Amino acid sequence: MTTVTVEPNGRGVAPEPPSLGAGRLSTSVSGTGLVLLGIVLVALNLRPAVTSLGALLDEVRAGLHLSGTMAGLITTLPVLSFAAFGSITPRLARRFGPHRVLSSAVALLSLGLLARALTDSALVFFGTSALALAGIASANVLLPGLVKRHFPTRVGMVTGVYTMTLTLGTAIAAATTVPMAQALGGWHWGLAVWAGVAAVAVLPWLFLRRHDRGEGATTVGASRVRPARTRIGWALAVFFGAQSLSAYVVMGWLPQLYRDAGFSAQTAGLLVAGLMAVGVPLALFMPALAARRPDQRPVVAVLVAATAAGYLGLIFAPHAGALVWTVLLAVGQSAFPLTLAMIGLRSRTPEGTVALSAFAQSAGYLMAAAGPMVVGALYTSTHSWLLPLAFLLGIVVLQGAVGMVAGRPQYLEDARLRD
Numbered sequence: 508m509t510t511v512t513v514e515p516n517g518r519g520v521a522p523e524p525p526s527l528g529a530g531r532l533s534t535s536v537s538g539t540g541l542v543l544l545g546i547v548l549v550a551l552n553l554r555p556a557v558t559s560l561g562a563l564l565d566e567v568r569a570g571l572h573l574s575g576t577m578a579g580l581i582t583t584l585p586v587l588s589f590a591a592f593g594s595i596t597p598r599l600a601r602r603f604g605p606h607r608v609l610s611s612a613v614a615l616l617s618l619g620l621l622a623r624a625l626t627d628s629a630l631v632f633f634g635t636s637a638l639a640l641a642g643i644a645s646a647n648v649l650l651p652g653l654v655k656r657h658f659p660t661r662v663g664m665v666t667g668v669y670t671m672t673l674t675l676g677t678a679i680a681a682a683t684t685v686p687m688a689q690a691l692g693g694w695h696w697g698l699a700v701w702a703g704v705a706a707v708a709v710l711p712w713l714f715l716r717r718h719d720r721g722e723g724a725t726t727v728g729a730s731r732v733r734p735a736r737t738r739i740g741w742a743l744a745v746f747f748g749a750q751s752l753s754a755y756v757v758m759g760w761l762p763q764l765y766r767d768a769g770f771s772a773q774t775a776g777l778l779v780a781g782l783m784a785v786g787v788p789l790a791l792f793m794p795a796l797a798a799r800r801p802d803q804r805p806v807v808a809v810l811v812a813a814t815a816a817g818y819l820g821l822i823f824a825p826h827a828g829a830l831v832w833t834v835l836l837a838v839g840q841s842a843f844p845l846t847l848a849m850i851g852l853r854s855r856t857p858e859g860t861v862a863l864s865a866f867a868q869s870a871g872y873l874m875a876a877a878g879p880m881v882v883g884a885l886y887t888s889t890h891s892w893l894l895p896l897a898f899l900l901g902i903v904v905l906q907g908a909v910g911m912v913a914g915r916p917q918y919l920e921d922a923r924l925r926d
Contacts, residue, residue: 539657539658541711541714541715542653542657542711542715543657543658543665543668544711545708545711545712545715546650546653546654546665546668546669547668547669547672548707548708548710548711549609549613549646549650549669549708549712550650550669550670550672550673550676551672551673551675551676551704551708552613552616552643552646552676552701552704552705552708553643553646553647553673553676554673554676554677554680555676555677555679555680555684555701555704556585556616556619556620556636556639556640556643556701556705557585557640558677558680558681558684559680559681559684559697559698559701560581560636560698561582561681562680562681562684562685562697563684563685563688563694563697563698564578564581564582566688566693566694567581567632567694567698570627570693570694570695571627571628571629571632572629573629577629580633581633581636582759582879583876583879583880584633584636584637584640585640585643586751586755586872586873586875586876587872587873587876588637588640588641588643588644589640589643589644589647589868589869589872590644590868590869590870590871590872590873590876591644591869592640592641592644592645593644593645593647593648593865593868593869593872594865594866594869596608596644596645596648596649596861596865597648597858597861597862597865599645600649600652600861601858603719604716604719605649605652605653605656605719605857605861606653606712606715606716606719607716607719608645608649609645609646609649609650609653609712610709610712610713610715610716612641612642612643612644612645612646612649613642613646613705613708613709613712614642614706614709615638615639615641615642616639616642616643616646616705617642617702617703617705617706617708617709618638618639618702619635619636619637619638619639619640619641619642620635620639620698620699620701620702620705621699621702622635622638623635623636623639623698624695624696624698624699624702625695625699644868647864647868648861648864648865648868649861649864650669650847650864651666651847651850651851651860651861651863651864652857652858652860652861652864653857654666654669654851654860655851655854655856655857655860656857656860662794662798662848662851662852663794663795663796663797663798663799663848663852664794664795664798666794666798666844666847666848666851667790667791667792667793667794667795667844667848668791670790670791670793670794670843670844670847671787671788671790671791671844673790674783674786674787674790675787677783678780678783678784678787680701681780681783682780684697684698684700684701685697687700732854732858732859732862732863732919732920733862734862734863734865734866734867734919735866737919737922738912738922739853739863739912739913739917739918739919739922740863740866740867740919740922741870741909742909742910742912742913743846743849743850743853743863743866743867743909743913744866744867744869744870744871744874745870745871745874745905745906745909746807746842746846746849746867746871746906746909746910746913747846747867747868747870747871748870748871748872748873748874748875749871749874749902749903749905749906749909750840750842750843750846750906751843751871751872751874751875751878752874752875752877752878752902753814753839753840753878753899753902753903753906754840754843754875755875755878755879756878756879756882756895756899757779757782757836757840758779759879759882760879760882760883760886760895761775761778761779761782761836762775762776762778762779763775763886764821764825764892765778765779765825765829767825767892768825768826768829769826770826770829778829778830778833779833781830781833781834781837782833782834782836782837782840783837785833785834785837785838786837786840786841789837789838789840789841789844790841790843790844792841793806793841793844793845793848794844794845794847794848797845797848797849797852798848798852801916802914802915802916803845803848803849803852803913803914804910804911804914804915806845806914807842807845807907807910807911807913807914808907808910808911809838810838810839810841810842810845811839811842811903811906811907811910813835813836813838813839814835814836814838814839814840814842814903814906815839815900815903815904816832816835817832817833817835817836817839818836818896818899818900818903819900820832820835821892821896822892822893822896822897825892839903842906842910846867846913849913849914850863850864850867853913853917853918853919854918854919854920855918855919855920855921856920859918859919859920862919863919878902881895881898882895882898882899885898
């Protein structure tokens with residue numbers, strides 16, 4: 508039986524079972540620098556597949572002769588893929604090992620991005636986009652577990668580094684894809700660039716794959732947890748889903764809201780870019796802050812209050828206080844790195860972290876997929892932002908309620924034992 512040591516600051520972890528080979532890995536790899544480099548490079552590639560396409564969506568629609576419905580399906584495909592493919596990742600990790608699965612996932616991402624950039628067929632574009640997104644889905648799930656495995660006493664710090672890098676990758680792709688497409692000769696090349704960036708991210712994991720040898724289903728799969736049977740699993744899933752729903756709505760609809768409030772298209776875009784810029788340092792800071800205390804409920808309360816205040820401001824003074832509401836929403840959006848940190852903090856072992864990550868993200872992304880569609884339907888039917896923002900306020904209340912459960916000091920494995 509494994510003995511668990513929990514430090515007073517809540518950062519204590521259980522020693523990894525011998526079957527994981529964690530000790531072998533930390534001593535055989537030249538430091539943990541290669542692992543950290545690999546995590547950062549993967550994080551950099553977790554969103555450009557989505558934001559680069561968004562930046563060139565009009566050109567892609569024209570080039571592939573897509574209808575409005577098909578274009579809408581493309582924009583919904585990421586969250587659906589994250590939900591579907593993320594759910595099978597723990598099984599693959601138990602069978603083949605997490606390092607092998609992650610290297611294969613990033614390679615699949617690179618190949619999918621390259622293939623979709625070279626096609627003029629709408630059907631092939633959809634299929635190859637799904638392949639690329641499947642790679643991202645697996646990486647989304649595996650990274651928290653690999654952070655837990657390689658940096659068990661630095662979960663907050665390393666999670667902050669990779670979520671900040673993820674945010675930077677999102678912003679860089681949004682800002683540079685159109686200029687690159689114009690400079691290189693069209694949308695095909697503007698999208699193809701990101702396949703090359705993803706290919707670079709594969710390299711560190713090729714050297715790390717060998718550490719999964721002998722960790723097949725008979726070893727790594729020996730300790731299985733089922734988050735769907737626990738209260739903490741559902742609390743984190745709904746918390747993740749609520750914050751993701753809010754994030755996708757903000758990214759998709761906030762520019763239109765600001766334009767309706769009287770801002771020019773350029774100013775509206777700058778306001779949203781400012782929201783993303785404020786989010787970069789918060790993405791680094793938030794997980795470290797969460798890991799410094801065993802109870803994250805006070806942090807959850809602050810983020811939920813900031814989000815609610817931002818939505819209320821958009822209802823009553825969308826133009827006069829636009830900059831304030833943008834900053835408040837940026838603060839609220841740091842619930843995303845907080846959730847990723849809590850996934851690691853609410854589990855004792857890397858296997859538990861991967862299982863919790865898969866369940867929370869898969870269920871959460873399914874919930875998030877409905878957000879932009881509901882907000883769009885309410886806005887279209889009422890020609891007003893009152894009902895859409897009221898709907899979002901209701902989601903914030905739900906997020907706060909489940910956040911109080913998710914933020915309480917507890918471990919997934921202990922909850923499993925009580926079930």
